[in-house]
Amino acid sequence: xxxxxxxxxxxxxxxxxxxxxxxxxxxxxxxxxxxxxxxxxxxxxxxxxxxxxxxxxxxxxxxxxxxxxxxxxxxxxxxxxxxxxxxxxxxxxxxxxxxxxxxxxxxxxxxxxxxxxxxxxxxxxxxxxxxxxxxxxxxxxxxxxxxxxxxxxxxxxxxxxxxxxxxxxxxxxxxxxxxxxxxxxxxxxxxxxxxxxxxxxxxxxxxxxxxxxxxxxxxxxxxxxxxxxxxxxxxxxxxxxxxxxxxxxxxxxxxxxxxxxxxxxxxxxxxxxxxxxxxxxxxxxxxxxxxxxxxxxxxxxxxxxxxxxxxxxxxxxxxxxxxxxxxxxxxxxx
Amino acid sequence: xxxxxxxxxxxxxxxxxxxxxxxxxxxxxxxxxxxxxxxxxxxxxxxxxxxxxxxxxxxxxxxxxxxxxxxxxxxxxxxxxxxxxxxxxxxxxxxxxxxxxxxxxxxxxxxxxxxxxxxxxxxxxxxxxxxxxxxxxxxxxxxxxxxxxxxxxxxxxxxxxxxxxxxxxxxxxxxxxxxxxxxxxxxxxxxxxxxxxxxxxxxxxxxxxxxxxxxxxxxxxxxxxxxxxxxxxxxxxxxxxxxxxxxxxxxxxxxxxxxxxxxxxxxxxxxxxxxxxxxxxxxxxxxxxxxxxxxxxxxxxxxxxxxxxxxxxxxxxxxxxxxxxxxxxxxxxx
Numbered sequence: 001x002x003x004x005x006x007x008x009x010x011x012x013x014x015x016x017x018x019x020x021x022x023x024x025x026x027x028x029x030x031x032x033x034x035x036x037x038x039x040x041x042x043x044x045x046x047x048x049x050x051x052x053x054x055x056x057x058x059x060x061x062x063x064x065x066x067x068x069x070x071x072x073x074x075x076x077x078x079x080x081x082x083x084x085x086x087x088x089x090x091x092x093x094x095x096x097x098x099x100x101x102x103x104x105x106x107x108x109x110x111x112x113x114x115x116x117x118x119x120x121x122x123x124x125x126x127x128x129x130x131x132x133x134x135x136x137x138x139x140x141x142x143x144x145x146x147x148x149x150x151x152x153x154x155x156x157x158x159x160x161x162x163x164x165x166x167x168x169x170x171x172x173x174x175x176x177x178x179x180x181x182x183x184x185x186x187x188x189x190x191x192x193x194x195x196x197x198x199x200x201x202x203x204x205x206x207x208x209x210x211x212x213x214x215x216x217x218x219x220x221x222x223x224x225x226x227x228x229x230x231x232x233x234x235x236x237x238x239x240x241x242x243x244x245x246x247x248x249x250x251x252x253x254x255x256x257x258x259x260x261x262x263x264x265x266x267x268x269x270x271x272x273x274x275x276x277x278x279x280x281x282x283x284x285x286x287x288x289x290x291x292x293x294x295x296x297x298x299x300x301x302x303x304x305x306x307x308x309x310x311x312x313x314x315x316x317x318x319x320x321x322x323x324x325x326x327x328x329x330x331x332x333x334x
Numbered sequence: 335x336x337x338x339x340x341x342x343x344x345x346x347x348x349x350x351x352x353x354x355x356x357x358x359x360x361x362x363x364x365x366x367x368x369x370x371x372x373x374x375x376x377x378x379x380x381x382x383x384x385x386x387x388x389x390x391x392x393x394x395x396x397x398x399x400x401x402x403x404x405x406x407x408x409x410x411x412x413x414x415x416x417x418x419x420x421x422x423x424x425x426x427x428x429x430x431x432x433x434x435x436x437x438x439x440x441x442x443x444x445x446x447x448x449x450x451x452x453x454x455x456x457x458x459x460x461x462x463x464x465x466x467x468x469x470x471x472x473x474x475x476x477x478x479x480x481x482x483x484x485x486x487x488x489x490x491x492x493x494x495x496x497x498x499x500x501x502x503x504x505x506x507x508x509x510x511x512x513x514x515x516x517x518x519x520x521x522x523x524x525x526x527x528x529x530x531x532x533x534x535x536x537x538x539x540x541x542x543x544x545x546x547x548x549x550x551x552x553x554x555x556x557x558x559x560x561x562x563x564x565x566x567x568x569x570x571x572x573x574x575x576x577x578x579x580x581x582x583x584x585x586x587x588x589x590x591x592x593x594x595x596x597x598x599x600x601x602x603x604x605x606x607x608x609x610x611x612x613x614x615x616x617x618x619x620x621x622x623x624x625x626x627x628x629x630x631x632x633x634x635x636x637x638x639x640x641x642x643x644x645x646x647x648x649x650x651x652x653x654x655x656x657x658x659x660x661x662x663x664x665x666x667x668x
């Protein structure tokens with residue numbers, strides 16, 4: 001297990017400790033628990049609070065998206081493990097300023113269960129709560145079963161747009177509507193070249209040959225659509241884009257935001273190779289790129305691979321995606 | 335060779351094409367050559383121009399540091415290979431606005447030769463030119479031979495401070511003085527867990543056992559100080575910090591900027607584990623962290639590993655390090 005860590009069982013907690021030491025002006029713990037983090041600035045009276053959460057091992061997901069114009073709190077579990085409903089409820093109480101809480105998270109079994117229980121606890125204490133699940137991974141369930149799909153890097157678009165709506169003082173129904181609209185217009189697909197190693201497990205999440213890649217793999221190593229010989233990046237991108245474009249569909253003349261996301265072990269150079277081909281494909285289809293994000297936005301520890309996400313924009317979503325935001329991991333001023 | 339690329343011989347050029355397609359508002363080619371990139375905004379009359387350059391494969395080094403408050407142009411070679419003196423001279427002509435050019439780059443054989451020839455060509459055309467070499471890697475030569483050391487992640491501090499001085503309209507001598515002062519006060523040491531593969535070579539830059547790490551390795555895979563069994567991150571950081579602190583030395587009570595840099599294949603989580611220990615060590619020594627950078631700032635393709643850089647600050651360097659800057663890869667507003 002080739003990692004720069006201390007004891008595997010301390011990995012998630014010590015990572016959070018490092019982050020809170022580095023960014024005390026942005027993030028603070030609730031109840032002195034590393035599982036519960038909220039924005040360090042004063043909460044704004046009457047603003048809808050956005051709550052997210054999930055397992056560790058995906059930085060900047062999830063806690064990197066807690067900040068101005070993004071989410072307000074995050075509950076963090078161990079690596080690839082859901083945090084508890086009680087922890088979620090505790091931070092919901094801390095962030096609610098009267099306008100209610102939106103649970104915004106990726107669709108995974110443990111998180112669905114725990115966020116559901118947290119919602120019940122919130123409601124017993126009269127905290128208004130709604131939930132929107134991010135379901136952007138087209139490789140995880142076929143067209144027609146969109147609501148059964150997993151949430152992957154498309155989370156970033158959901159935080160960005162819902163966070164902008166909350167900052168504009170939209171009410172809970174409206175923030176939830178914007179979040180759901182963002183999810184409905186987002187499609188993602190990825191490819192993995194190597195597995196990662198969960199520190200406490202100490203072994204690779206799956207095995208794959210030196211000359212193979214997995215198309216459509218999930219960010220915990222869930223199986224994809226098929227395994228194939230390593231392909232050229234241009235062919236990988238063409239393959240992914242064909243599936244993404246037809247799934248929504250994204251038609252000629254539409255405007256999109258794109259996210260080329262590295263999974264942790266892939267160098268930035270390769271992400272720009274992917275963007276080069278993506279740009280050519282979208283130009284040929286007369287689809288214009290309104291905004292682009294290229295880098296590591298949702299990872300899987302040291303996994304090598306990448307994903308492409310597209311968000312189809314209308315004027316309302318453009319306003320949200322263009323709004324400023326700030327966290328130590330994700331800043332947008334332009 | 336597990337990479338997401340097209341033909342290995344096209345890797346560097348296609349990467350640059352992707353970057354220029356993604357960031358046309360920030361970067362443009364000179365003479366239609368992917369080797370020659372300059373800031374896309376108008377040059378400022380009378381401002382000293384900062385020129386850097388070196389091989390590909392180190393993103394965001396070098397071209398990620400071309401922008402407002404940073405460098406003005408970059409010359410890019412193939413992977414780990416120096417660009418030509420002629421290309422350097424061509425962009426020097428393009429960026430000089432009367433106040434001269436500072437060549438600011440990491441100390442490596444090929445780059446020293448080519449930047450030297452470019453300086454000669456510049457002088458023949460009466461372009462005032464000075465050079466400052468970044469020599470921050472304490473593992474590459476012993477104390478007393480500081481000027482023989484390699485340049486690694488400390489480049490980032492040099493770009494930041496010299497770029498701020500140039501933006502403040504300091505003259506060429508003063509910008510060079512600030513650059514040299516930054517280098518003189520910067521110390522870096524790194525550790526590598528895995529090699530990387532240069533696309534055209536198709537094989538690993540070195541071999542290392544599954545339970546070993548190399549302390550003090552250079553960013554092209556140059557040998558370090560010693561090879562050892564994998565250690566806990568706390569011990570790795572203690573080891574590095576002991577050598578860094580005594581080398582300058584950094585005394586009790588001083589103020590520093592720190593850079594915890596991932597080499598490409600190391601997850602952000604591990605960089606924050608390193609910061610956690612670094613913070614504890616500096617707190618114990620009463621050294622205060624004025625500013626911190628944690629992420630991938632100078633890489634070596636998909637190499638796993640990290641480096642720590644410290645810059646000792648006085649009031650003048652604090653003013654430079656705190657100045658705003660902007661490039662698509664490195665933005666500072668706060």
